[in-house]
Amino acid sequence: MQVVEKTRHINATLSGRGIPLIKEAILKAYPKAIIREDDTDEEYIDWDESDLAKEIRAERTPGLVLAAYREREGLTLVQLAEKVGTKYTAISAMENNRRPIGLIMAKKLGKALNVDYKKFLE
Known part of the structure; x- marks a missing residue:
């Protein structure tokens, strides 16, 4: 699971049975947060290592x-x-x-x- 919040970028990997409670708490604290769920991080790259970041x-x-x-x-x-x-x-x-x-x-x-x-x- 990846958590994305506009002003604070948070990357977290969670596993276990308590994930729904954690998601609920995050959304309560940050209503505009976007929570992405997937089993692999293959489509995500570290911004600092991206070609665009290096170019900028x-x-x-x-x-x-x-x-x-x-x-x-x-x-x-x-x-x-x-x-x-x-x-x-x-x-x-x-x-x-x-x-x-x-x-x-x-x-x-x-x-x-x-x-x-x-x-x-x-």
């Missing part, structure tokens, strides 16, 4: 990560620049990978975007 990681740059988090927060370049105390052209240059994101700026961006600053240094 290879193409992910600090600038793209910055742009994604800025958009997630619904901020414009100007608004983010004001929050971190820089010019919008500097933010644009970072997002387009024309300017590196240093440690101090990464910390300011992390605070402004509600994310771990290390995301901008990877």
